[in-house]
Structure formats: C-alpha cells, structure tokens
Amino acid sequence: MTTRVWLILLLFAAARAALADEVVLRDGTRLTGCLARDEGTRVLVWRTLADFPATFEEHSWSDVREVRIERGPEFDAHPELQDLSVTHIEVEPRLVGLHGLYHYDETGAVSLRPRLELPHLPGHVDPERAARAVRDLGDAALLRPEEAAANVELAYRPGQRITFRAHVVNTGFAAARPFQYAFAIDGREIGRGRAEQRLGVLERAAFEQEWAWQEGEHTVAFRVLPGAEEIASCNDERREALWAWPFFFAVSRARVAYAHGRRNTLGSFSFEDYYQWHLDLMNELFRRSVYPSQPQGIRARVRLDRILYLDEAGWGPETDQAIDRALVGRDGLGRHQGGWVWRDSDAERAGAWPEPAAPFFGAVTEWSLPHELGHQLGLVDLYGFDYHGADAVAGAAGRPLRTAHFFRHPRVMMHWHGPHLFSESSAAYLNRTWNRPRGIYGEYLFETPERVALVVLDVNSRPLAGARVRLYQRGVRVDPDRPPVQEEGLLWRPVLEDGDFPGRIDPTPVIEGTTDAEGRLPLPNRPVRAVRTLNGYERRPNPFGNINVVGQRGLMLVEVAAAAGDGRDLFWLELIDLNLACARGHADLHVETLRTGSSSEDSPPPPNGARLETADGARFVVVWDGPREQAVHQQPHRYQVYRRVASEGLNFEPWECLATVGADARRLEVGRLDDLADRPAWFTDYRRVAFAVSTLNERGVESGLVELFAPRLDRVNGLHREPLELGGRCFLTLDDAASVACIRGPGLFEDWTPSGPDGDHGGLRFDTNAAGARVSCRFDRHAVYLYAPGSTLAERCLGAPWEAGDAPGLFRHVADASVDRDGSVAAADFENRRVQVFDAEGAVRLCVTGPEPGQAFEHKPRRVRLRDGLLAVRDEAGVFYVLRLDLERGTWTLLGSRQEAEDCDFEVTRAGELLVLCRASGLIRRCAADGRVLAETDSLGGVRLEQPRGLVLEQDGAVTTFNAFAELATGRVE
Numbered sequence: 025m026t027t028r029v030w031l032i033l034l035l036f037a038a039a040r041a042a043l044a045d046e047v048v049l050r051d052g053t054r055l056t057g058c059l060a061r062d063e064g065t066r067v068l069v070w071r072t073l074a075d076f077p078a079t080f081e082e083h084s085w086s087d088v089r090e091v092r093i094e095r096g097p098e099f100d101a102h103p104e105l106q107d108l109s110v111t112h113i114e115v116e117p118r119l120v121g122l123h124g125l126y127h128y129d130e131t132g133a134v135s136l137r138p139r140l141e142l143p144h145l146p147g148h149v150d151p152e153r154a155a156r157a158v159r160d161l162g163d164a165a166l167l168r169p170e171e172a173a174a175n176v177e178l179a180y181r182p183g184q185r186i187t188f189r190a191h192v193v194n195t196g197f198a199a200a201r202p203f204q205y206a207f208a209i210d211g212r213e214i215g216r217g218r219a220e221q222r223l224g225v226l227e228r229a230a231f232e233q234e235w236a237w238q239e240g241e242h243t244v245a246f247r248v249l250p251g252a253e254e255i256a257s258c259n260d261e262r263r264e265a266l267w268a269w270p271f272f273f274a275v276s277r278a279r280v281a282y283a284h285g286r287r288n289t290l291g292s293f294s295f296e297d298y299y300q301w302h303l304d305l306m307n308e309l310f311r312r313s314v315y316p317s318q319p320q321g322i323r324a325r326v327r328l329d330r331i332l333y334l335d336e337a338g339w340g341p342e343t344d345q346a347i348d349r350a351l352v353g354r355d356g357l358g359r360h361q362g363g364w365v366w367r368d369s370d371a372e373r374a375g376a377w378p379e380p381a382a383p384f385f386g387a388v389t390e391w392s393l394p395h396e397l398g399h400q401l402g403l404v405d406l407y408g409f410d411y412h413g414a415d416a417v418a419g420a421a422g423r424p425l426r427t428a429h430f431f432r433h434p435r436v437m438m439h440w441h442g443p444h445l446f447s448e449s450s451a452a453y454l455n456r457t458w459n460r461p462r463g464i465y466g467e468y469l470f471e472t473p474e475r476v477a478l479v480v481l482d483v484n485s486r487p488l489a490g491a492r493v494r495l496y497q498r499g500v501r502v503d504p505d506r507p508p509v510q511e512e513g514l515l516w517r518p519v520l521e522d523g524d525f526p527g528r529i530d531p532t533p534v535i536e537g538t539t540d541a542e543g544r545l546p547l548p549n550r551p552v553r554a555v556r557t558l559n560g561y562e563r564r565p566n567p568f569g570n571i572n573v574v575g576q577r578g579l580m581l582v583e584v585a586a587a588a589g590d591g592r593d594l595f596w597l598e599l600i601d602l603n604l605a606c607a608r609g610h611a612d613l614h615v616e617t618l619r620t621g622s623s624s625e626d627s628p629p630p631p632n633g634a635r636l637e638t639a640d641g642a643r644f645v646v647v648w649d650g651p652r653e654q655a656v657h658q659q660p661h662r663y664q665v666y667r668r669v670a671s672e673g674l675n676f677e678p679w680e681c682l683a684t685v686g687a688d689a690r691r692l693e694v695g696r697l698d699d700l701a702d703r704p705a706w707f708t709d710y711r712r713v714a715f716a717v718s719t720l721n722e723r724g725v726e727s728g729l730v731e732l733f734a735p736r737l738d739r740v741n742g743l744h745r746e747p748l749e750l751g752g753r754c755f756l757t758l759d760d761a762a763s764v765a766c767i768r769g770p771g772l773f774e775d776w777t778p779s780g781p782d783g784d785h786g787g788l789r790f791d792t793n794a795a796g797a798r799v800s801c802r803f804d805r806h807a808v809y810l811y812a813p814g815s816t817l818a819e820r821c822l823g824a825p826w827e828a829g830d831a832p833g834l835f836r837h838v839a840d841a842s843v844d845r846d847g848s849v850a851a852a853d854f855e856n857r858r859v860q861v862f863d864a865e866g867a868v869r870l871c872v873t874g875p876e877p878g879q880a881f882e883h884k885p886r887r888v889r890l891r892d893g894l895l896a897v898r899d900e901a902g903v904f905y906v907l908r909l910d911l912e913r914g915t916w917t918l919l920g921s922r923q924e925a926e927d928c929d930f931e932v933t934r935a936g937e938l939l940v941l942c943r944a945s946g947l948i949r950r951c952a953a954d955g956r957v958l959a960e961t962d963s964l965g966g967v968r969l970e971q972p973r974g975l976v977l978e979q980d981g982a983v984t985t986f987n988a989f990a991e992l993a994t995g996r997v998e
Contacts (some may be wrong), residue, residue: 027265030311032870037819039965040473044056044094044095044096045055045057045058045059045060045069045091045092045093045095045722046058046060046090046091046092046094047060047067047083047088047090047091047092048069048086048088048089048090048091048092049083049088049089050086050088050089051087051306054077055069055081057071058070058071058240059076060091060093060579060934061075061389062091062388062389062443063288063305063389064085064305064308064309064391064442064443064444064445065084065085065308065309065312066082066083066084066085067082067083067085067088067091067331067446068080068081068083069081069082069083069725070084071632071789072263074667074993075290076291077256077257077258077290077291078773083367083783084189085443086320093387093388094842095387099287099729100285100286100287102197102285102293102599103196103197103255103732103980104197104198104256105196105197105252105254105255105258105438105848106194106196106198106199106200106201106223106250106252106253106254107194107195107196107200107255107259107292107293107294107342108157108192108193108194108195108196108200108203108223108251108254108259108260108442108635109191109192109193109194109195109256109292109294109296109297109399110190110191110192110246110247110259110260110261110262110464111191111228111262111294111296111297111300111301111328111331111910112188112190112191112262112296112327112328112329112330113188113189113191113244113262113327113329113333113592113678114187114189114191114221114263114329114330115187115188115244115266115270115329116186116189116484117186118329118357118359118360118462119177119178119180119317119359119461120177120178120353120355120357120359120360121148121357121358121359121360121361121362121461121462121463122136122173122176122461122462122463122464122605123145123148123149123358123359123360123361123400123462123463123556124145124148124154124361124463125137125138125148125149125154125158125357125463126463126464126465127165128572128573128782128842129523129553130521130523131312131521131523131552131553131565131570131572132525132570132571132572132573132574132577133166133553133554133555133563133570133571134166134464134465134467134555134557135161135163135165135169135172135555136165136169136172136173136558137158137160137161137162137172138151138155138158138160138684141205142534143779144344144637144808146275146343146344146345146347146348146365146746147272147344147347147348147350147352147358147360147363147365148351148358149352149353149356149357149358150352150356150357151208151356152356153354153355153356153357154355154356154357155356156355156356157176157355157356157357158172158173158176158357158429158537159171159172159174159886160172160475161175166554166555166556167554167555167556168556169556169557169558173558176357178460178461180277180303181237181238182237182239183236183237184236184237185234185235185236185237186234186235187232187233187234187235188207188223188232188233188234188244188246189231189232190205190207190230190231190232190233190246190262191228191229191230191231191331192205192219192223192228192229192230192231192248193223193226193228193296194223194224194225194226194227195226195255195259195292195293195294195296195297196225196254196255196293197225197255197293198225199223199224199225200220200222200223200224200250200252201222201250201251201252201329202218202219202220202221202222202249202251203218203248203250203251204216204217204218204248205217205219205231205246205247205248205249206246206247206249207231207233207244207245207246208244208245208246208247209242209243209245210243211243211245214233214235215233215660216373217231219231223302223803223825226280226284231246231531233320235829236458236717240264240691241267241742242264242266242267243263243264243266244263244266245261245263246258246259246261246262246768248260248261250916254941255292255295255966256290256291256292257289257625258290258291258292258297258520259290259292259294259297261383261983263301264325264327265307265325265327266459267323267324267325267459268324268326268327269306269324269325269326269327269360269361269362269401269462270326270327270328270329270330270360270361271303271326271328271329271353271360271362271363271364271397271400272326272328272330272331272332272362272363272364273299273328273330273331273363273364273365274331274332274334274337274343274347274363274364274365274366275295275331275332275333275337275365275366275453276333276334276335276336276337276366276368276373276376278333278337278368278370278372278373278375279295279337279366279368280295280296280333282377283298283386284985286387287386288386288387288392288713289301289386289387289388289389290386290793291504293737298386299328299393300328302389302390302393302394303327303328303335303397304325305389305394305401306326306394306397307325307326307558308324309437309444309446310324310325310446310451310454310925312445313445313446313447313448313450313451315448315451315609317448317451317452317604317607317608317609318448318451318452318455318607321451322446322451322454322455322458323454323455323458324401324454324455324457324458325873326401329779330350330351330361330363331731332346332347332350332361333353334346334347334862336373336468337365337366337367337368338368338370338373338561343365343367346767346904347365349638351363358922361400361401361461361462362397362400362401363400363443363465363812364396364397364400365803371406371888372941376768380984389443389612391441391442391443392441393443394437394441394653395437395438395440395441395442398437398438398446398450399465400462401454401462401463401644402453402462402463402464402466402467402468402572402746403438403446403450403453403454403466403468404438404447404466404573404575404943405439405466405574405575405660406431406434406436406438406439406447406600407434407440408433408574408575408578408601409428409429409440409574409575409578409579409600410428410429410431410499410577411428411429411498411529411596411599411775413427413428413429417762420593426701427577427581427594427596427670427671427672427673427871428671428672429581429596429672429673429676430672430676431598431600431932432600432676433447434599435450435452438450439452440620442454448604448607449600449604449607450605451606452603452604453467453468456468456559456560456753457559460558460559461558462599464557464558464559464573465573465574466562466573466574466575467559467573468559468603469571469573469578469599469600469603470555470557470561470562470563470564470571470573471561471562471602471603471606471611472564472566472567472568472599472602472603472605472614473602473605473606473611473612473614473622474607474611474612475546475549475612475613475614476546476566476567476602476613476614476615476616477544477545477546477547477613477614477615477616477668478493478539478541478544478545478547478582478615478616478617479543479544479545479615479616479617479618480493480539480543480544480545480584480618480620480621480727481543481587481618481619481620482620482622482623482624482627482736483619483620483621483623483627483718483726483727483728483729484624484627484725484726485619486543486981487539487541487542487543487544488539488541488542488543488584488586488622489539489540489542489543489587490538490586490587491538491543491584491586491587491620492538492584492585492623493536493537493538493539493582493583493584493585494533494535494537494582494583494585494825495533495534495535495536495547495567495579495580495581495582496524496529496530496531496532496533496534496580496582496583496744497519497529497530497534497568497569497579497580497581498518498527498528498529498530498576498577498578498579498580499525499526499527499572499576499578499579499580499877500519500525500526500530500534500569500577500814501516501519501520501526501530502517502519502520502530502532502534502802503517503518503519503520504521504824506518509586511548512548513538513548514535514536514537514538514546514548514854515535515536516534516535516536516548517522517532517533517534517535518552519534519569521568521570521817524532525572525574525576525577526576526942527576528751529581532642532752533568533583534550534569534580535547535548538792541637542704542722546568547567549564549565549566549567550565550566550567550568550569551561551565551569552564552565552566552569552570552571552946553570558966561683562833563996565770566602567580567597568580568599568602570946571599572793575599577599578598578599578600579596579597579599579880580596580597580598581593581594581595581673582595582597582618582673582755584618584620584622584954585619586622586623586728589622589623589728590622591622591623591673591728593618593619593620593621594673594674595618595673595674595675595676596672596675596676597616598879598888601616608784611898612616616675617675618674618675619674619675619678621674621679621716621718621728621729621731622728623726623727623728624726626724626725627719627721627726627727627728628658628659628660628719628720628726628727629654629658629719629723629727630717630718630719630721630727630728630729630730631648631649631651631660631663631717631718631727631730632648632649632650633647633648633649633652634649634717634730635647635648635732636646636715636732636733636734643693643694643695643993644693644694644695644715644734645692645693645694646665646691646694646715646717647690647691647693648690648717648730649690650690651719658721659687659721659722660687660719660720660721661687661720661721661722662684662685662719662720663684663685663686663687663689663717663718663720664681664684664685664696664713664715664717664718664719664720664726665681665683665692665715665716666679666680666681666682666684666716666717666718666729666774667679667681667682667694667713667715668680668713668714669681669713669714670713670714670733674749676789677712679716679729679757681825682694684720691951692794704829706750707760713733713734714731714733714734715731715732715733715734716729716730716731716732716734717729717730717732718730718777728948736877742789742790742791742929742974742975743929743973743974743975743979743984743985743986744790744791744792744974744976744977745792746792746796746813746814747794747795747796747813753902754936789801789838789839789840789841789887791841791843793843793844793847794848794979795813795843795845796813796814797810797811797812797813797843797847798810798811798813798815798843798848799811799819799838799842799843800841800850801838801840801841802838803837803838803854804837805824805825805838806823806824806825806827806828806834806836806838807822807823807824807825807826807835807838807839808821808822808823808830808835808838808841808849808851809821810822810843810849820851820866822851822862823835823838823851828855830856831858832868833862833868834859835853835854835856836853836854836855836856836858837853837854838852838853838854839852839854839884839885839886839887840852840885840886840887840888841893842888842889842890843890843893844863844890844891844892844893845892847863848861848862848863848864848866848869848890849862849890850888850889850895851888852885852886852887852888852892853885853895854882854884854885854886855875856870857880857881857884857885857987858873858881858885859885859895859897860869860872860890861873861890861895861909861911863904863911865960868970869911869914870899870909870911870916872895872907872909872916872988875905875907875918875921876916876917877916877917880949881897881899882899882901882903883899883901883903884899884901885897885898885899885901886898887930887991889930889931889932891931891934891977893908893909893911894906894907894908894919894932894934894935894936895907895908895909895916895932896930896931896932896938898928898930901923901927902923902924902926902928903921903922903923904921904922904923904924904938904940904955905918905920906918906919906920906921906932906938906953907919907938908936919953919954920952920953920954920955921955922938922940922951922953922954923955924940924942926942926943926944926945927942927943927944928941928942929941929942929943929972929973929975929985930975931975931977931983933977936952936953937950937951937952937953937958938950938951939951939953939975939977939983939997940952941974941975941985943971943973945968946962946969946970946971946972947960947961947962948960948961948964948969948972948975948983948997949997950997950998959997959998960997961995961998963993964983964985964993964994964995964997965986965993965994965995966995967987967993968984968987969987969993970987971987972985972986972987973985973986974986978994981996982994982995982996983995983997
C-alpha cells in the first residue's frame with residue numbers, strides 16, 4: 025500500500041474520530057458520533073466521514089428536536105489534495121439596483137429619488153451622479169415613480185448579448201492539475217474548454233461565455249472536470265437561475281485565508297462554498313414556502329454574482345471606497361440587488377483570529393445570513409410586531425391596560441432567523457415582485473382592504489351589541505392640538521406626523537366606537553399621504569393611517585367593554601392580517617371577529633365568590649361558592665373552568681377549557697404555576713396566567729367569565745406593607761407585570777400600576793415606608809418616582825427621565841430605590857457606582873461612593889434599603905454593607921459587611937442588624953452589622969419556607985414573607 029493511501033486512510037480515521045455531532049429526534053432517538061447538517065427543512069446525517077457526501081440519512085425538521093455540533097480540531101486536518109471550487113458566475117452587463125435611491129418622509133411615505141440628504145451607503149449609489157440618472161420629481165415622485173426611473177435600465181432586451189464569467193478557485197492544499205470545463209443553458213451545453221494552468225492553493229481563474237438573452241426562466245451552469253482526486257466534489261458545479269436577483273459579497277483576503285484553515289459543513293475548506301450554500305438554502309426555502317394563497321411556493325430566486333476580495337475590510341472609509349469603486353457604475357447607480365460585507369474587527373485586522381478550539385467557521389448553519397439578505401429583498405422584521413407589554417394604557421374603566429403580543433406565526437424566517445420557511449406575507453410579496461429591481465423596503469405593508477370591520481361576539485358567540493370599543497395604536501402620538509373627528513358614529517383622533525414612530529402604545533385611543541345590533545363596528549379609513557411604488561403598491565386611507573414601512577404603526581390594542589358591567593377584554597389587530605387578506609383575494613373587505621367573555625342576554629348568573637387559592641402551597645385551586653336562589657332556567661347545570669396566558673390578546677391566546685364539572689362542584693385543582701405559562705415570551709417581561717370560571721344552564725347557555733389572575737412568583741422582587749389606616753395590605757412587585765400586586769392570605773386578588781406623565785414606572789423595583797409613601801424605579805428610565813400614600817400617580821421624580829448623567833441628582837441606570845419613614849430616598853446609581861441619598865424635598869444630601877468616605881465600591885450597587893438613617897447596600901457580587909448616615913454633615917460610617925452567594929431579599933433594623941432572606945435555600949438569617957450570623961430559621965410561624973419571596977419587617981420586630989403562590993408566613997428570627 026502506497027504512502028499516500030496510508031495518509032488518506034489516517035486522515036479519514038482522524039476525521040471519523042472527530043465526528044461528535046448529535047441529533048435528537050422527537051421520539052427520543054439519539055444519533056451520536058455523526059456528522060450533521062441543518063438545511064432548514066431537513067437535517068442530513070452521515071455516520072462516518074467516509075459516507076460523506078453521497079450516503080446520508082435524511083430527517084425532516086418536524087421529526088428533529090435538537091441538533092448539537094461538537095467537532096474537535098482534528099476534523100480540520102488538511103488532506104494534501106487539490107479542490108477546485110466553482111465560486112460564482114457573473115452575468116454582464118449588470119442591471120441597476122435601486123438600493124439607496126428611495127426617500128422616506130416624516131409620514132413614512134416612500135418615493136424614488138436621489139437620497140442626497142442621507143448618509144453614504146457603500147456600494148449602492150453616488151448621489152451626485154445618480155441625480156443625473158434618476159429624475160428628481162420631488163413630492164411628485166410619490167405617485168409617479170415610473171417617470172423618476174424612466175432613464176434607468178431595469179431589464180434585459182431579447183437578443184441582447186450577455187457574457188457569463190465563471191470563477192474557479194483551488195481551495196485544496198495541493199496545486200491543481202489542468203482541467204476541463206463546460207457552460208450550459210437549461211442543461212444544454214453551449215461552450216467547452218480546457219484550462220492548462222496549474223492553479224496553486226487559493227489561486228483563482230475566470231472563464232467566459234457569450235449568450236443572446238432570451239425571455240423566460242432559464243438557468244446557466246458551469247462545471248469543472250477535475251484532472252485529479254479532490255477533497256470535495258460538491259463544489260465542482262454551479263447552476264443558477266437567470267431570473268434570480270444577483271447579490272454581491274465583500275470580504276477581506278485575510279478572512280478567506282482564515283476560513284481555508286477550517287473544514288466547513290459541506291466538507292470543503294472554502295469560504296465561498298460555505299456562504300454560497302446559504303444562498304442555495306435560501307432558494308430551497310423559497311421553493312418550500314407554500315401557502316394556500318401561494319400554492320407554488322416562492323417563484324423568486326437569488327444568486328451570487330460577484331465577490332469583492334478586499335485588502336482592507338474594516339469600518340473605515342477605505343473599505344467603503346473600495347466597494348464603491350467596484351459596484352457603482354458611471355451613472356452613480358449600484359449594479360446589484362443587494363449583498364453582504366464581512367467587516368473585520370480591529371483584533372482580526374491585527375491577525376488575532378480565533379483558535380480552532382473556539383467556535384469554528386462553517387460548522388453550523390448561519391441562519392442570520394438568509395434573514396439579513398431577506399431585508400435586502402425588501403422584507404421587514406416580523407418580530408417588529410411583537411410587543412413587550414411594559415407600557416400601561418389608561419383603559420375605559422379607569423384601570424390600566426397592559427398586555428404583551430407575540431407575532432401570530434413566529435416560526436418563520438423574518439421573525440426568527442431559522443431554521444424556518446418564509447412567511448405567507450413574505451411569499452406573497454416576493455411572488456408579486458419576482459422580476460422587479462430591489463431597493464425598496466416594506467412596501468407590501470401599504471396594501472390593505474378597502475374596508476375593515478370588527479365583529480364583536482359574547483361568550484356564547486352571539487353578537488355583542490352596544491359594546492364600547494377603543495383602539496390604541498403603537499408608533500403614534502395623538503396630536504393634542506387637533507380635535508377628534510366624528511365620522512358615521514365613530515371617533516378618530518389625528519396623530520403627530522413628525523417622523524417619530526415610537527415603539528410604545530399611545531395611552532390615548534386613536535379610534536372609538538360602539539358596536540351595532542349585529543355586534544359590528546366598521547373601522548374608519550383614516551387619511552394618509554398617498555403613495556404608489558414602482559412595484560404597484562399603494563398607500564390609501566386605512567384604519568392604521570400613515571403606515572410606515574418598518575411597521576411600528578402596524579399594531580393596535582383593542583379594548584372591548586360590554587354595555588352592562590365593568591368587564592372588558594383585550595385583543596390585538598395586526599396590520600399583517602390586512603396585508604394577507606389582500607393576498608388571499610379579499611381586497612374589498614376584511615372582517616376581524618373578536619369573541620369576548622361577556623354574558624348574553626339569557627345567560628345564567630356567573631359563579632359567586634370565585635377565588636384562587638393554593639393547595640399545600642404548591643398547586644393552584646379555583647374555588648367558587650354556590651348560587652343564590654335563581655329562577656329554574658338560571659340554575660347551574662354545569663360549571664366550566666378555563667385558563668390562558670393573560671398577557672396576550674384574547675384573539676391570539678384564547679381561553680382553554682380545563683374541565684366541565686357538575687352543579688355540585690365547588691373547586692378544581694388546576695396545577696402548578698410553572699406548568700401553565702408555556703407560551704414563548706422571550707421578548708417580554710410581562711407574562712401572566714389567568715383562570716376563569718363560568719356557569720352553564722341546562723340549555724348550554726354560558727354565563728360571563730369570572731377571571732382570576734395568578735402571580736408570576738419567580739419574578740417577584742419585594743414585599744411591602746401599607747399602614748393599617750390604608751388597609752394594612754401587603755404589596756409585592758412583579759417584574760413581568762411591571763405592576764404592583766396586592767395579596768391578603770393565599771391567592772392574588774388585585775393589582776395596580778404606578779404611573780405618571782411618561783407612562784408606567786413600576787416593574788423593576790418598588791418600596792414603601794411606614795407612612796405609606798412609595799417609590800419606584802426602572803433600570804432604563806434613569807429616574808426615581810415618588811407617590812403619596814395610596815396614590816398610583818407619581819407626584820414627582822428624581823433624576824431626568826430617559827437622560828443619563830453623572831452629576832449629583834442624575835443617574836446612569838437606577839437599579840433600586842428605597843424610601844425612609846421621614847421621606848428621604850436612597851437610589852442605587854448602578855453605572856455611576858454610587859448610592860445617592862435625597863431628603864424629603866428632593867435635594868441630594870449624600871453621594872455614597874464606597875463603604876467608607878474615600879473608598880470606592882469594588883462592585884456596582886444593585887439593591888438598597890434605607891431605614892431610620894441606616895443604609896443597607898448589596899452589590900452585584902453579593903456583598904452587603906451596612907452604613908450609618910449623617911445627612912446633616914453629609915457623611916457616613918461603615919458598620920460592617922457580609923457576603924451571600926445566592927439571590928436575597930433583605931431589610932435593616934433600627935439596631936443595625938441585617939435580615940437576609942435566601943430565596944433558593946429557603947432560609948432567613950439575622951446578622952449583626954459586622955456580618956456575624958445571630959440566628960437562622962427555615963420556617964416562620966410554623967410555615968416551612970419554600971421558594972420564599974419578599975421580606976417585610978413588622979413594627980413588633982417580626983418578619984413576614986410568602987411561600988410559593990403567595991402563602992404568607994410571619995414570625996421571629998430567634
């Protein structure tokens with residue numbers, strides 16, 4: 025056996041040992057010690073490298089739970105073989121792309137014109153020269169885009185001479201031998217040749233072929249016939265759709281050389297192969313994105329037309345100028361339909377590339393690239409329709425509305441990066457514009473039906489007449505200086521058109537109305553600045569008003585309040601649903617049906633005394649009382665119990681019926697809280713589980729739903745008691761609700777939201793003193809808000825909301841705030857690494873910059889408690905400091921310190937002792953100021969502490985906390 029054969033066998037053996045990928049199937053099967061490749065719609069598995077690439081197992085993504093990539097550095101062993109790779113095929117002359125030529129005004133209207141006033145976009149346009157090529161019609165371009173583009177060549181002519189230029193690079197580790205090559209159109213060979221030169225490692229060559237352009241959907245292919253054994257054969261041919269949109273790649277030679285050192289998931293050592301494969305995946309996802317309105321999938325395709333190999337690929341002007349020179353024609357217009365630039369960091373430019381043991385190039389699918397290239401085609405981020413729910417809106421009943429929203433179909437490419445198909449709205453847009461130049465963004469959001477109506481139903485799916493409906497819109501600010509407009513029984517409010525599309529819901533409704541006898545409410549078509557794009561999309565009057573192409577204005581919160589009672593339900597209206605109605609052939613009318621929990625005229629009475637309790641401090645139980653005397657037709661025949669994730673709109677997260685029980689039933693165990701909230705909610709801190717109970721009579725008519733809310737206790741960050749004259753109730757802050765929940769014994773029964781001129785303020789930290797005064801803060805607001813006893817409206821604030829600073833009285837992220845009995849306030853000024861103490865008038869009295877004057881905090885302060893002139897501080901490393909303050913002299917003294925490893929709640933006593941509640945271990949420690957443990961307990965008042973949250977120091981020296989699911993526990997730590 026020859027030495028070379030032995031070497032190849034050793035390399036295969038080493039690579040086989042390095043195959044440590046794992047694929048976990050949904051049936052529990054684990055495929056280990058393999059090579060896996062994620063292709064979005066399927067996962068390919070090779071058991072050995074010797075099988076690669078021909079013999080593989082194919083698993084549909086619907087059958088796959090997880091793919092883990094684990095490959096050692098021996099996987100990157102370099103065979104001393106050649107590897108000819110066809111990197112891309114250029115098509116010349118190149119058609120003009122319209123990137124950089126669109127203007128977006130303050131209303132979100134888009135028009136084709138040279139963008140002279142905007143920053144330079146490398147590779148897209150030279151504004152001065154483009155001004156001669158594209159006619160600047162001013163505002164007239166809003167409706168006459170064809171005139172603006174009249175002098176721009178946007179399509180080939182039949183018979184026009186086209187030149188194909190195919191590029192080949194040797195990505196192996198030995199010089200390549202002479203080879204043959206061939207061009208083909210639609211599989212029929214049109215040219216053949218032989219390359220006599222021996223390409224060295226990473227040496228390139230190009231080959232040309234002419235062709236007369238023909239109408240229709242044709243493909244071009246270029247194939248090399250290697251004259252020797254190669255590392256990989258998957259890169260010997262490129263076949264491209266000639267109707268595909270051409271992209272460019274720009275990359276430094278250093279990055280290409282780095283990629284050459286590592287084997288990618290295709291089996292080659294090529295930067296170009298790996299990222300070309302991502303375009304192939306993109307085309308495959310196009311093909312498979314099939315919907316009822318798009319039964320053939322997406323007709324459009326993409327291809328790589330050009331690679332710019334740069335000496336410099338940083339963020340400086342040199343890189344931009346090099347891209348401009350290559351991509352911008354003499355007329356100042358870009359000759360491409362999009363692309364991607366790999367920018368090297370300063371460290372990479374200095375040669376500090378990751379070692380092989382670091383996350384390595386090419387091992388996994390970079391789903392971010394198809395997503396980002398989707399933007400180049402004009403597709404918007406669908407996660408822009410997610411709403412975090414942290415803003416409170418003053419509802420019709422005088423109580424705040426707060427709900428989050430998650431896009432209806434999240435598992436699509438432009439919502440998440442992958443592995444996902446493209447959405448139906450993306451497919452409809454790309455199919456309509458498959459042969460049109462790229463450069464405009466989100467124009468398909470403009471397309472809405474001529475009429476839109478809401479139909480509101482009650483709990484029995486009957487029309488709910490006389491219901492008051494209010495619609496609150498994100499991305500707008502209602503104009504306070506313009507009066508509302510009355511229109512056919514509806515009211516709509518003008519909004520400011522200043523180019524600002526805020527990401528929050530405006531607290532004033534933009535539309536109000538009352539449903540008719542059929543439960544119907546036609547929505548008004550609010551006036552817009554008219555737009556017609558080159559691709560035929562028009563922005564006309566519609567319920568959302570001046571729709572902008574990013575989509576901030578494409579979401580409305582709908583509040584429905586029944587005419588009788590104070591119940592209300594919340595829904596979401598997505599602009600995408602209106603776009604889809606047009607794509608599905610309903611451009612004349614779209615009806616959104618909203619089913620509420622309100623009762624019907626002949627509904628039986630709802631259950632009495634419905635409440636939420638806990639069983640063994642671990643499980644929720646819905647409890648209700650028996651009915652009062654009722655007429656026969658109103659007597660209960662059954663009860664129904666429901667649950668849902670109540671942070672979402674009712675039309676996106678409807679009620680799930682848990683059980684139907686008999687007339688004698690009075691309780692139903694509904695499970696642990698941790699088992700209930702399974703809706704994806706990575707985008708929001710607001711997530712609540714709700715239960716409901718209703719009555720059914722003998723005819724199956726249902727009562728209105730009685731809702732019960734469960735606390736999300738894993739997010740609770742404090743417990744506070746109001747004075748007895750205010751009810752003596754315990755209050756706890758819920759991070760995810762950005763609100764304050766009131767408990768009395770087991771079970772949550774009330775919640776409210778601190779609010780002020782710039783929205784809600786609760787959610788991060790909250791504190792109250794013995795007089796009932798309150799403070800709240802949020803990390804991102806750089807301010808502390810103060811409330812009078814019993815008030816939910818902030819009277820004043822400390823700091824400058826939304827404006828960070830390091831001067832006295834300003835903050836850089838407030839991590840916590842605490843109020844003393846005399847009204848003085850301490851705030852953990854996190855990024856400024858200090859604690860600021862204010863007197864009751866709001867003047868800064870102390871800037872505590874460290875444990876002692878002249879000594880800085882080693883770590884940033886995270887939590888504070890101010891009690892009777894004593895300040896307890898906990899930093900981000902878990903170190904507690906107890907300080908005695910002298911506000912008159914402006915000094916402080918360190919009494920002692922202590923460190924706790926786990927997450928803790930704490931209080932400080934008048935004697936300077938520290939009470940520490942350890943959440944994970946369920947212990948309360950009473951510590952001296954110097955850190956010594958004086959007493960420790962795992963129970964209070966006979967109640968064993970399990971997942972305790974929050975700590976209140978009672979006036980008699982006892983402490984109160986609560987177990988899982990708000991089971992209160994009170995006692996002494998002795």
